[in-house]
Amino acid sequence: MTTRERPTLEAVARRAGVSRATVSRVVNGSTTVAAGIRDAVNRAVEELGYVPNQAARSLVTQRTDSIALILPETTNRVFSDDLFFPAIIRGVGAELETADKQLVLMMAGSEAGHHRVERYAVAGHVDGVMFASIHGADPLPGALARRGIPVICSGRPMTAEPPVPYVDVDHAGGVAAAVRHLIATGRSRIATIAGPPDMVAGIERLAGYRDALAEAGLPTLVAAGDFTRESGIAAMRSLLASDPSLDAVFAASDLMAHGALLALREAGRHVPSDVAVIGFDDFDISRYSDPPLTTVRQPIDEIGRTLARQMLLRIAGDTTPPDAVVLPTELIVRDSA
Amino acid sequence: MTTRERPTLEAVARRAGVSRATVSRVVNGSTTVAAGIRDAVNRAVEELGYVPNQAARSLVTQRTDSIALILPETTNRVFSDDLFFPAIIRGVGAELETADKQLVLMMAGSEAGHHRVERYAVAGHVDGVMFASIHGADPLPGALARRGIPVICSGRPMTAEPPVPYVDVDHAGGVAAAVRHLIATGRSRIATIAGPPDMVAGIERLAGYRDALAEAGLPTLVAAGDFTRESGIAAMRSLLASDPSLDAVFAASDLMAHGALLALREAGRHVPSDVAVIGFDDFDISRYSDPPLTTVRQPIDEIGRTLARQMLLRIAGDTTPPDAVVLPTELIVRDSA
DNA sequence: CTTACGAGATGAACCGGTTAAGTTCAGGGG
DNA sequence: CCCCTGAACTTAACCGGTTCATCTCGTAAG
Numbered sequence: 203m204t205t206r207e208r209p210t211l212e213a214v215a216r217r218a219g220v221s222r223a224t225v226s227r228v229v230n231g232s233t234t235v236a237a238g239i240r241d242a243v244n245r246a247v248e249e250l251g252y253v254p255n256q257a258a259r260s261l262v263t264q265r266t267d268s269i270a271l272i273l274p275e276t277t278n279r280v281f282s283d284d285l286f287f288p289a290i291i292r293g294v295g296a297e298l299e300t301a302d303k304q305l306v307l308m309m310a311g312s313e314a315g316h317h318r319v320e321r322y323a324v325a326g327h328v329d330g331v332m333f334a335s336i337h338g339a340d341p342l343p344g345a346l347a348r349r350g351i352p353v354i355c356s357g358r359p360m361t362a363e364p365p366v367p368y369v370d371v372d373h374a375g376g377v378a379a380a381v382r383h384l385i386a387t388g389r390s391r392i393a394t395i396a397g398p399p400d401m402v403a404g405i406e407r408l409a410g411y412r413d414a415l416a417e418a419g420l421p422t423l424v425a426a427g428d429f430t431r432e433s434g435i436a437a438m439r440s441l442l443a444s445d446p447s448l449d450a451v452f453a454a455s456d457l458m459a460h461g462a463l464l465a466l467r468e469a470g471r472h473v474p475s476d477v478a479v480i481g482f483d484d485f486d487i488s489r490y491s492d493p494p495l496t497t498v499r500q501p502i503d504e505i506g507r508t509l510a511r512q513m514l515l516r517i518a519g520d521t522t523p524p525d526a527v528v529l530p531t532e533l534i535v536r537d538s539a
Numbered sequence: 540m541t542t543r544e545r546p547t548l549e550a551v552a553r554r555a556g557v558s559r560a561t562v563s564r565v566v567n568g569s570t571t572v573a574a575g576i577r578d579a580v581n582r583a584v585e586e587l588g589y590v591p592n593q594a595a596r597s598l599v600t601q602r603t604d605s606i607a608l609i610l611p612e613t614t615n616r617v618f619s620d621d622l623f624f625p626a627i628i629r630g631v632g633a634e635l636e637t638a639d640k641q642l643v644l645m646m647a648g649s650e651a652g653h654h655r656v657e658r659y660a661v662a663g664h665v666d667g668v669m670f671a672s673i674h675g676a677d678p679l680p681g682a683l684a685r686r687g688i689p690v691i692c693s694g695r696p697m698t699a700e701p702p703v704p705y706v707d708v709d710h711a712g713g714v715a716a717a718v719r720h721l722i723a724t725g726r727s728r729i730a731t732i733a734g735p736p737d738m739v740a741g742i743e744r745l746a747g748y749r750d751a752l753a754e755a756g757l758p759t760l761v762a763a764g765d766f767t768r769e770s771g772i773a774a775m776r777s778l779l780a781s782d783p784s785l786d787a788v789f790a791a792s793d794l795m796a797h798g799a800l801l802a803l804r805e806a807g808r809h810v811p812s813d814v815a816v817i818g819f820d821d822f823d824i825s826r827y828s829d830p831p832l833t834t835v836r837q838p839i840d841e842i843g844r845t846l847a848r849q850m851l852l853r854i855a856g857d858t859t860p861p862d863a864v865v866l867p868t869e870l871i872v873r874d875s876a
Numbered sequence: 877c878t879t880a881c882g883a884g885a886t887g888a889a890c891c892g893g894t895t896a897a898g899t900t901c902a903g904g905g906g
Numbered sequence: 907c908c909c910c911t912g913a914a915c916t917t918a919a920c921c922g923g924t925t926c927a928t929c930t931c932g933t934a935a936g
Binding site: 208254258268296318327487492 | 545590591592593594595597598603605624625628632633636639641642643644645646652655658659661662663664768797801823824827829
């Protein structure tokens with residue numbers, strides 16, 4: 203049963219009565235092979251169940267046809283309740299599948315994890331490395347790029363030393379639309395629950411909020427969160443404590459917005475009549491929360507697809523693709539604001 | 540910048556003034572190397588930024604130190620809203636990380652996908668293959684096992700031709716606990732929203748429901764679902780239509796249970812006073828739904844960890860590990876029942 | 877003083893493919 | 907009839923490591 207000895211190119215060649223080189227050319231679909239020989243080789247391949255050894259092939263071609271996606275969080279945090287990473291993976295996976303490339307997933311939360319990823323990539327295990335969201339000024343993308351490894355990030359990297367290409371969404375535009383919607387519907391004491399200050403998504407959404415309110419001459423009120431539901435609950439409580447008269451809140455993630463809904467209900471405030479709430483992401487939860495959440499939709503799938511497409515271009519080495527792709531966001535109005 | 544030419548063993552050897560063989564032994568931590576030489580080699584490695592080429596190494600060692608996790612769904616369905624796969628990935632990832640193995644994620648939804656996975660594994664790209672949930676009588680695990688590739692499944696495979704080792708949870712026990720809880724709290728018209736009939740999780744949870752009710756001499760009422768929230772909504776509506784007097788429902792997943800909550804509210808039924816609801820999974824959503832959901836907790840993280848541990852044992856080839864590991868489930872009582 | 881021994885380093889044979897250069901041979905032009 | 911050409915195949919040199927059989931040399935035993 204355990205067919206441990208895989209047939210090698212040599213075995214196929216012997217069986218078909220030709221040389222290794224010829225078999226190789228047949229297997230790789232070369233044109234200059236006589237039909238008779240080609241058929242004989244293919245028959246031998248079939249009969250022996252031959253599959254080329256990937257290590258041997260990579261050794262000479264210098265390609266592995268697989269691409270890494272780095273989740274720069276600790277393993278435990280990545281998939282807690284957040285649907286961002288799953289959606290990115292889905293988009294990336296779909297796109298790579300059509301290109302017949304393999305997706306290698308790596309968690310690089312710890313310091314050791316960073317090292318592992320670097321060694322792995324430099325060891326030539328993958329043809330390129332994609333980063334799904336970056337914390338702070340992570341040196342890893344730049345380090346890999348300097349090593350000559352194709353790299354692309356989801357979210358603009360905060361370090362610009364070697365410029366690393368990236369895919370991002372129009373955070374500011376989305377937030378501005380949300381805040382303008384709140385103002386247009388008569389809200390004037392508009393608070394925000396911000397994301398982590400070490401992530402571009404957190405920074406830019408907060409900046410967008412500040413800009414939009416400054417433009418309208420309205421005061422700001424900020425509470426800190428980390429994109430999780432728990433942090434949304436806590437932040438909403440603290441906002442209510444510091445300004446009981448607030449009439450709207452923009453949360454930088456749907457999970458935090460959902461937390462805000464829970465905290466508001468707990469405080470006896472009605473949404474949207476007392477307080478309007480807007481989130482960011484357009485996760486499924488926003489459709490099914492009570493009330494359904496008005497939110498800024500970002501096309502996470504499309505981020506993943508774009509990430510993969512840009513990477514494939516880079517690996518093909520054909521052109522010099524754009525260094526940045528920014529996807530649009532869209533305000534989805536439901537009942538909460 | 541693009542340091543395209545990676546240093547090779549040869550280069551390190553030359554620089555340190557020793558032979559390739561010696562460098563290899565130092566790099567792999569051999570004992571029989573004089574301290575002086577070892578230091579010299581290490582210095583050379585450091586200075587050149589040498590990292591062993593993985594393809595070359597795999598070619599001779601026949602190991603790749605990476606392990607595949609197959610998600611046997613189409614890419615689009617895998618990460619829609621379901622937190623099962625993310626949790627599995629998290630568990631597997633954590634365990635493999637400590638063993639310094641790499642996780643290779645593959646989606647094998649299509650027929651072509653199946654083929655890709657098989658070729659990939661047989662090509663020696665990975666040391667073993669783990670399956671995260673199986674649909675129907677998927678022949679792939681058996682096929683790989685027959686090829687001599689270590690294989691393990693999450694969820695008992697429905698095909699038993701070559702027996703494939705697996706990790707699963709005690710579906711029947713969990714469901715029985717849920718149904719008994721309903722009966723003990725005075726419910727007598729207990730319906731169920733079942734999972735897909737081509738998955739063991741769907742089959743066994745339904746069987747558990749039937750057995751528990753038969754034991755109590757109570758009638759059954761079954762609606763079909765596919766684990767998604769949408770299907771839960773539809774199933775709940777149809778249950779209410781066929782028996783308006785039902786007073787409890789067990790849903791085979793938390794998402795379907797959540798859907799049931801929405802449909803019940805829509806129908807003006809109060810939970811739990813009119814109808815009790817119990818789910819299965821203990822996703823985050825069950826804590827935050829309205830009302831919070833009583834549910835059967837399955838330790839998904841632990842499934843992932845166990846999957847990885849069993850795989851590592853098998854790869855190490857030390858012992859012959861058990862062919863099946865069944866993890867316990869636990870009834871978590873909240874407000875919905 | 878010779879011999880045996882073993883720790884430590886080396887040379888070379890792989891691993892299983894790819895591909896540049898070389899060989900063979902049939903057919904066409906001069 | 908000879909030479910040239912190009913199609914089709916083979917030979918052999920890599921790719922970059924690992925590992926086993928050898929070799930070297932200092933030291934302890936006889």
